[in-house]
Amino acid sequence: MGIPKRQVSSTASSRIYDTLRQDLINGRFTAGEKVAISALKERYEIGLSPLREALNRLAAHGLLIQENQRGFRVPSMERSELDDIAEMRRELEGMALERAIRLGDAEWESELLAAAHRLKRADMAPDKVEEWEHFHACFHRTLVAPCGSAWLLRFIAQLHDQFDRYRRMAPEAPEVRRVLDAQHGELVELALERDIKSARALMDDHIQRSYQVALQGVLSPA
Template structure:
């Protein structure tokens, strides 16, 4: 029994690490995932790695190539636009529910999440991109806080999975829009505390669409490398 628990813990830890490495671009789009090479990096067996990669394949983050193994899912303009549209659909709905049901604890979570994000945006604005992962992690936390009072665990989990795919594109393109994004985040905080979901949806639409246009407009996504 103890060995089974240990194996499960190793598998779960490996899954979280590989998933994070894909989302944050440490494993690049199109990169071959060779089991023999990965087992040393992630300190796990080939059979466990195969289970992990099959799990990530079901999430759309990895592609199984039949007898040829696995590779990190590639990126495309069409996929980014589809992911952004789905994120907007889910987040708008969850946001409206959250604004209606949020209490003082929700407000406190939201203010705290925005404070951390704003501080990291200051670092990014200074030209220091060494904290890009922290920036996007706090971005994720802020948007999760916005919808955290929606009352639906399934909606939160689904939104989180879609947001992670959107986040991967931002990390691949390092799509930081500077003061515009900072202002939109601040506005989202303000209208959330006022429970103004109508205005929040308009800001969110600009926010997401602006992120997509920024990445595509600078050609950053198209120029992203594919490692062998």
């Protein structure tokens, strides 16, 4: 018995959604660029139905802008938007971290230690950067996972995607990166110690330092 067409289409849509999401975050489309559906079909070798479904999901997630009767467009990149994204990250991620520290159990502690270990061991060489990005995202998700609010986690995930559009376009800042990497370990220590006040302050600083890096993606000449 074959796989139902609806299931095949759903699988194809999920696959192209993940691929396009990564390409949009990684800056493989120019900010403000109009996205031609016909060109995407050829480039990704995907059917129209799953492609449209994926594009609609990306628009709902804020990674594309849907224009009436005009298809889709890649969002612009503006400092005012980055400022807003960073501020919302500080507010929502800080809130989630406080809740996670209060509610997290022993299983969360072990998962957090494992996520931090995988991130620390990840290679940031140019050909391995996507692996590092994966473990980096997993670490931040694990850190706030037991906050008790699915909606809060959804908003944070969306903010991370928007923030990463800017961060990944910025020039490398190895000295800042070393500080940020060290702060990952410090966040784990404070979380395990259940030091909510210090963990929240460190998270604020962590996001601010990362914001300063991401900002260069806006300020640097194209």
